[in-house]
Amino acid sequence: MSTRSETTKEVLALNVQGIELEVATIRRAGELPPIVFLHGFGSTKEDYADIAHHPAFAGRAFIAYDAPGCGATSCGDLSRVSIPFLVETAKAVLGRLAIERFHLVGHSMGGLTALMLAHEAPGDVLSFIDIEGNVAPEDCFLSRQAIDYSSATAEGFLHDFIERTWHLPFYSCPLYASSLQHKVRAEAVRGIFTSMVALSDDGDLMTKFLSLPFPRMFMYGEQNASLSYLRRLRANGVTLAEIPHSGHFPMYSNPVEMWERIAAFLPVAPSA
Secondary structure (H helix, E strand, C coil): CCHHHEEEEEEEEECCCCCEEEEEEEEEEECEEEEEEECCCCHHHHHHHHHHCCHHCCCCEEEEEECCCCCEEEEEEEHHCCCHHHHHHHHHHHHHHCCEEEEEHHHHHCHHHHHHHHHHHHHHHEEEEEECCCCCHHCCCCHHHHHHHHCCCCHHHHHHHEEEEEEHCCCHHHHHHHHHHHHHHHHHHHHHHHHHHHHHHHCHHHHHCCCCCCCEEEEEEEEHHCCCHHHHHHCCCCCEEEEEECCCCHHHHHHHHHHHHHHHCCCCCCCC
8 A cells, every 4th residue: 555655745946937936746656657636726735645545546656736826836926827827837847857648637727727738738648637627617616706806905805715715605615715825825816817717718628628639537526516518528528527525626525535536537557
């Protein structure tokens, strides 16, 4: 059985589009192709650290890191953080670690980042598990607040966003909201959110997702089973994974089911 002692922590000094970054990572070596995990807005790499405790992933290499503006990663200019910048950061991390072929798992903001990365370099990706990442305008239930609500300061917007999110009637929202002030920099929020909305509204994300030439899973909480596009995803060969007792955050509400569905989807052959 894998143990967390096999997981190493490392900070990567990178320069992305002229911005100095110190990217906090966790990773593990293994004989099977790595899983690259991209966390959602206001979350961190630790969302995925428990992979090291699951026997189903024995031998599977993985990498997770804190996105610029989040967690323990430092960024020289938080005003530059956006989805395109996060895509370039992902490329820089993969390049530094010489990761050429990999499985992708991304949640929410990380799912959108992963989609754009996979669209640019589909030959590098072995499979993609999209955990409620944006593929349509209706997915901006959090990020559209950057447009719908004004605030005089970045700190004021984040404070009000946390309060609104705490009161949402979905699984794990209070838990998620309670840690946001510790996990995300206020100055990065608007750039992330406005770019998510722009891509969701005008980036033809559904076409990008459906055109990917490798196995794809779309994971969602049962509270979001009314998403209008689920039938279209299934009709186009996307595996659907509905997580019971969960909303937008299956890693908080029902991690056991989330990990079981991820394990069942990934191939186990050494070449896969």
